[in-house]
Amino acid sequence: MSILINKDTRVLVQGITGYQGEFHTARMLEFGTQVVAGVTPGKGGIRVHGVPVFETVAEAIPPTSATAACIFVPARFAKDAALEAIEAELDPVVVITEGLPVHDVLQIVEFARRQNVHLIGPNCPGLTVPGQCKIGIMPNHLFMPGPVGVISRSGTLTYEIVAALTRQGIGQSTALGLGGDPVVGISFTDALRMFQNDPQTAAMILIGEIGGSAEEEAARFISAHVTKPVVGYIAGRTAPPGKRMGHAGAVISGTEGTAGSKIEALQAAGVKVATLAGEVAALVRGVV
Amino acid sequence: MKLHEYQAKELFAKYAIPIQKGVVIDRPEQVDGLALKYPLVLKAQVLVGGRGKAGGIKLAATAAEARRHAATILGMEIKGEKVRRLLVAEAAELGAEYYVAFTVDRAARRMAVITSAAGGIDIEEVARTTPDQIVRSTADPFLGVQSYHTRQLGRRIGLSGSLLSDYVGITTALYRLCVAEDAELAEINPLAVVAGRLLAVDAKVIIDDNAVYRHPSLPKNEELTELEAAARAEGLSYVELEGDLAIIGNGAGLVMSTLDMVAYFGGRPANFLDVGGGATTENMKQAIEIVVRKPGVRGLFINIFGGITRCDDIARGIVDARPPVGMVVRLTGTNEEEGRRILQAAGVHAYVDPEEAAQRAVTLTAGAGRQ
Structure with missing residues (x-):
């Protein structure tokens, strides 16, 4: 088992003819993902790495039975693409694109909520179920199947931690990148709930960073509802207030969003929090 | 992007939100002949908060007083931001x-x-x-x-x-x-x-x-330092910090965790540059040139985990840039062997373990400080 996707997931790639879309479609196919359709307005009828390209999502679904969407469309057109996928009830809808205006994201999130569609991102690396399916841009070779669920606001930091797990022979059930924007779809809390209910997952890793209060909310949820062990890591302990640290969402505003507050909340909920990213795998080894 | 008060008020006027009437000036003598009734309030137009406490807001009962305040405030710096403009308005009696x-x-x-x-x-x-x-x-x-x-x-x-x-x-x-x-x-x-x-x-x-x-018609308020602007022009994300060890990494989370690691081992990061996913040789070269330009930088730590980014591209960028300060490189991931070979040929050792590399970078920078 896994969360959100599995070997039966059939992926539609929006923006498949662009540089990123084409490159990562090839990587997803190599991983073993069933990429069954592409959509690029104006490019319908061609094929990209053998995948048929359509003008609209509505036209693409009946002949391909696509079930999920991966969006590489440039930021200024990404809202339209995401709403189109959500209206078609593709699930999950994974928005890789960085730089969406926040008011666009608010509409996308609200529409996904109404349609009961899982929205992942924007500005995220996607998600990977080792050995079964990958949607997004995570590197193919890092993963191995196993019992650990990984949830993260950061791409490369996830790769670093997953690589360390795999080196130590600890596999992953699903690795999920939530995205680095201030407003994103699926939250830590949503993902924790899914992992708690997933029989394959025995432990979770929560990789957070400064900004917002998603980690504090996750801590409250863990206290009340999570019985599986959780290991945490928070990036940005030494980040100064008021500066956006690379991610649009990674900013301490006033007294809100500090690493200290997040670490304290997680520890109070019984989460083992690593000081350095390199300690995460060892802490996980102690609980699985 | 923050707007100045007067810019925000111009926007308010566009949406028919009633605002206190005022005039923007940038020279003290402009207070003469304003069609406003005394007493006046003079407000520094800066993007940082706390201007009132810093003395950037003053009341004036007479023209002489207004000129004096205008001259003072227009010469001030508030939290490092030079005051270039004043908003002058009638100091109305405020109710609730x-x-x-x-x-x-x-x-x-x-x-x-x-x-x-x-x-x-x-x-x-x-x-x-x-x-x-x-x-x-x-x-x-x-x-x-x-x-x-x-x-x-x-x-x-x-x-x-x-x-x-x-x-x-x-x-x-x-x-x-x-x-x-x-x-x-x-x-x-x-x-x-x-x-x-x-x-x-x-x-x-x-x-x-x-x-x-x-919104092409909105004003462009640059809050960027020279190096931040240079990085943005290259599509790189750069943040200025206080220390002496320049930091480059790929991915915001990884760079943030690199800063934390350096601080943990006693170092002080000078800045933060995220080359992003899929960085090219040219990106890497530009990144190095930008971070070492910051005054007071005595060392450079490059922490790359190659996912989408290829270690060989990164290695070529490092070799091309030839930084003028001591450098420690941690390089692992996609095309690692080739990247390592390129660096070795140029006499640069590449670490695999990030913590070992961070400690080395901190020691090297501290040593450079003692010379």
Whole structure:
């Protein structure tokens, strides 16, 4: 088992003819993902790495039975693409694109909520179920199947931690990148709930960073509802207030969003929090 | 992107939000002959907060006093920001002061409206000391904010009669402004009663950086340092810090964790540069040239985990750039062997373990400081 996707997931790639879309479609196919359709307005009828390209999502679904969407469309057109996928009830809808205006994201999130569609991102690396399916841009070779669920606001930091797990022979059930924007779809809390209910997952890793209060909310949820062990890591302990640290969402505003507050909340909920990213795998080894 | 008060007020005027009348000047002698009645209030136009406490807001009863204050404030720096303009307005008698703002609520994933009858002071202070004085709600992005919503809010902060009707008009318009102008924050504090009507005495607006392209007519307020601007021009994300060890990595989370690691081992990061996913040789070369330009940099630590990014591309960029300070490289991931070979040929050792590399970088920089 896994969360959100599995070997039966059939992926539609929006923006498949662009540089990123084409490159990562090839990587997803190599991983073993069933990429069954592409959509690029104006490019319908061609094929990209053998995948048929359509003008609209509505036209693409009946002949391909696509079930999920991966969006590489440039930021200024990404809202339209995401709403189109959500209206078609593709699930999950994974928005890789960085730089969406926040008011666009608010509409996308609200529409996904109404349609009961899982929205992942924007500005995220996607998600990977080792050995079964990958949607997004995570590197193919890092993963191995196993019992650990990984949830993260950061791409490369996830790769670093997953690589360390795999080196130590600890596999992953699903690795999920939530995205680095201030407003994103699926939250830590949503993902924790899914992992708690997933029989394959025995432990979770929560990789957070400064900004917002998603980690504090996750801590409250863990206290009340999570019985599986959780290991945490928070990036940005030494980040100064008021500066956006690379991610649009990674900013301490006033007294809100500090690493200290997040670490304290997680520890109070019984989460083992690593000081350095390199300690995460060892802490996980102690609980699985 | 923050707007200056006078820019925010120009935007308010566009949405028919009543504002205190004022004139923007950039030379002290311009206070002469203003068509405004004394006493006047002179307000420094800066993007940093806390200008009042820093002496950037002054009252003047006479023309001589106004000129003197204008000269003082226009020569000031507030938290490192030089005051270039003053907003001069009639110092009206303020009645009751209210607060209203729309801001992105990250947890609710909606725009939140925050309002209070305790305006005119720091709202975070109000939230701490008398949280029952604060009224909050959120907006459905498809329904928007209708008059009945703002009427309910106005009632909850104790308004009635013509002030309630002013409040409804202003608050509804403020939400319209947020959406149409892509504001992530629009705040009126205080929203004050002046001569029986509600008026925006101060104005704060932050435009979403991701949406600036949709608003070519908005002013461009550069808050960037020279190096931050240089990095942005290259499509790189750069943040200036206080120390002496320059840091480059790929991916915001990885770079943040690199800063933490360096601090943990006793080092002091000078800056933060994220080359992003899929960085090319040229990106890497530019990145190195930018971070070492910061005065006081005595060492360079490059921490790359190659996922989408290829270690061989990175290695070529490092070799091309030839940084003028001592450098420690940690390189692992996609095409690692080739990257390592390229660096070795140029006499650069590549670490695999990030912690070992960070410790080495800290030691090297401390050594350079003693020379």
